[in-house]
Amino acid sequence: MESNGISEQKIITGDSGYILQDVPHLTDYIPDLPTYSNPLQDNPAYSVVKQYFVHVDDSVPQKIVVHKDSPRGIHFRRAGPRQKIYFEPDEVRACIVTCGGLCPGLNTVIREIVYSLYHMYGVTRVLGIEGGYKGFYARNTIPLTPKVVNDIHKRGGTILGTSRGGHDTSKIVHSIQDRGINQVYIIGGDGTQKGASVIFEEIRRRGLKVVVAGIPKTIDNDIPVIDRSFGFDTAVEEAQRAINAAHVEAESVENGIGLVKLMGRYSGFIAMYATLASRDVDCCLIPESPFYLDGKGGLYEYIEKQLKENGHMVIVIAEGAGQELLSESMQQDASGNKLLQDVGLWISQGIKDYFSKQKKMTINLKYIDPTYMIRAVPGNAADNVYCTLLAQSVVHGAMAGYTGFTSGLVNGRQTYIPFYRINEKQHKVVITDRMWARLLSSTNQPSFISNKEVIEDRKEHISGEEKNEETQLLDDENCADVVPENVDDSHP
Numbered sequence: 001m002e003s004n005g006i007s008e009q010k011i012i013t014g015d016s017g018y019i020l021q022d023v024p025h026l027t028d029y030i031p032d033l034p035t036y037s038n039p040l041q042d043n044p045a046y047s048v049v050k051q052y053f054v055h056v057d058d059s060v061p062q063k064i065v066v067h068k069d070s071p072r073g074i075h076f077r078r079a080g081p082r083q084k085i086y087f088e089p090d091e092v093r094a095c096i097v098t099c100g101g102l103c104p105g106l107n108t109v110i111r112e113i114v115y116s117l118y119h120m121y122g123v124t125r126v127l128g129i130e131g132g133y134k135g136f137y138a139r140n141t142i143p144l145t146p147k148v149v150n151d152i153h154k155r156g157g158t159i160l161g162t163s164r165g166g167h168d169t170s171k172i173v174h175s176i177q178d179r180g181i182n183q184v185y186i187i188g189g190d191g192t193q194k195g196a197s198v199i200f201e202e203i204r205r206r207g208l209k210v211v212v213a214g215i216p217k218t219i220d221n222d223i224p225v226i227d228r229s230f231g232f233d234t235a236v237e238e239a240q241r242a243i244n245a246a247h248v249e250a251e252s253v254e255n256g257i258g259l260v261k262l263m264g265r266y267s268g269f270i271a272m273y274a275t276l277a278s279r280d281v282d283c284c285l286i287p288e289s290p291f292y293l294d295g296k297g298g299l300y301e302y303i304e305k306q307l308k309e310n311g312h313m314v315i316v317i318a319e320g321a322g323q324e325l326l327s328e329s330m331q332q333d334a335s336g337n338k339l340l341q342d343v344g345l346w347i348s349q350g351i352k353d354y355f356s357k358q359k360k361m362t363i364n365l366k367y368i369d370p371t372y373m374i375r376a377v378p379g380n381a382a383d384n385v386y387c388t389l390l391a392q393s394v395v396h397g398a399m400a401g402y403t404g405f406t407s408g409l410v411n412g413r414q415t416y417i418p419f420y421r422i423n424e425k426q427h428k429v430v431i432t433d434r435m436w437a438r439l440l441s442s443t444n445q446p447s448f449i450s451n452k453e454v455i456e457d458r459k460e461h462i463s464g465e466e467k468n469e470e471t472q473l474l475d476d477e478n479c480a481d482v483v484p485e486n487v488d489d490s491h492p
């Protein structure tokens with residue numbers, strides 16, 4: 001399973017076009033590893049559960065809406081406890097690290113990994129790596145016990161700290177070896193999962209019995225394949241408070257405009273879902289949907305119309321929207337992510353100038369930037385449940401000897417996804433999908449795109465679908481839908 005030092009993809013095929021994109025296993029490069037029976041078999045809480053253990057052949061389809069002749073398509077290995085495990089509890093030395101930006105639910109995932117290891121498998125040696133990847137080689141570790149993590153899910157942030165940059169593969173793997181760590185749990189976004197994949201490759205190259213398992217964390221929801229990331233639900237809910245405030249401010253004055261900036265560097269999911277949830281938003285601007293300001297069909301014309309008809313309006317803008325209209329910034333953060341300019345401030349000024357200078361009209365604009373407030377809260381109830389399932393799933397996978405995988409929710413089921421699927425592209429809103437059309441019909445805003453662009457975009461999207469790439473979160477996205485050749489002129 002090696003070619004040019006990179007593991008080959010493990011693909012298992014079956015009848016009627018069945019494809020399993022499997023995850024690596026320790027036995028792929030360390031043959032004859034001993035196995036042990038899963039201690040959950042003797043645990044009264046679990047042994048009474050019928051079919052508690054996952055069948056070795058269980059898999060979850062990536063697309064659930066099919067036609068009668070559709071091939072069965074791509075599947076992922078179902079997550080959950082296995083009857084055979086590849087670690088004796090006494091032998092396990094686990095570590096947990098959190099990298100990238102904050103996200104609601106991080107502490108819940110840390111807590112539940114520790115609890116799962118201790119209470120399900122009897123593992124008592126769990127270390128916290130402080131300050132992200134660089135903590136492996138530049139900081140001390142902290143022992144994590146159920147007592148230490150007992151209350152942390154009620155707090156925002158991560159008790160381990162986090163960072164961007166500082167991924168030195170060789171130093172990290174040396175540190176893992178030196179400390180005798182054999183299970184590495186890595187919680188982070190798209191950059192972090194790429195880093196985890198490189199660590200896995202190096203560990204496999206050195207032939208170490210060390211599992212590398214990822215837990216996807218991204219408030220922007222920009223990780224592909226999975227239904228959604230933990231923390232996303234909380235972010236959408238928390239954004240409502242800012243949108244409500246913007247609405248109250250806007251409708252209380254003459255020609256009031258409430259402008260809310262939300263996170264979303266390259267993907268506008270928070271803005272899209274927060275807008276759909278609120279129903280007070282008249283215009284939602286996201287990075288995936290270019291817009292223009294002046295002239296017919298432009299943003300200023302729409303604002304003027306709204307103010308004339310309703311006396312006020314609310315705009316939600318994702319931080320990555322319209323960056324191409326601002327002056328080009330070449331600055332990057334420590335991880336190489338482009339540093340964004342403040343589109344909220346820029347557009348506020350643009351709107352004010354347009355109405356005062358060109359229209360000689362008095363407007364009252366209130367700009368609200370709740371971005372870090374939204375990111376720093378603890379996970380809500382739904383996210384906390386999700387974090388628990390993710391943590392338990394990742395621990396079951398590691399104990400079963402799977403490695404080089406990210407644990408993720410696919411069509412409502414916990415799965416193990418190979419790193420290459422998580423890392424191959426960024427998940428974005430597809431503006432020719434039904435979900436964006438639903439938003440447009442909810443806000444009634446202009447689409448800012450011509451029909452020609454729609455057709456081009458759909459063509460691109462269809463070729464993406466052929467590669468099994470799709471928008472997640474809702475029904476239409478996980479189906480093998482056929483897009484008609486004749487695009488309706490009125491859509492979107």
Ligand SMILES: Nc1ncnc2c1ncn2[C@@H]1O[C@H](COP(=O)(O)OP(=O)(O)OP(=O)(O)O)[C@@H](O)[C@H]1O
Nearest residue numbers: 100101164165166167188189190191192194195335
């Ligand atoms: N291609 C890569 N290879 C190895 N390591 C990487 C790569 N990209 C990013 N990393 C490392 O992953 C860590 C986190 O990356 P980044 O700052 O991009 O955040 P992220 O995981 O994408 O989270 P988010 O963007 O949601 O805040 C950093 O320590 C960075 O050095």
Ligand SMILES: O=P(O)(O)OC[C@H]1O[C@](O)(CO)[C@@H](O)[C@@H]1O
Nearest residue numbers: 101102219220263264265333375
């Ligand atoms: O944490 P930093 O470095 O300020 O970066 C903020 C970025 O992190 C994210 O929250 C997650 O990538 C983005 O939405 C945002 O652009």
Ligand SMILES: [Mg+2]
Nearest residue numbers: 100189190191
């Ligand atoms: Mg990222």
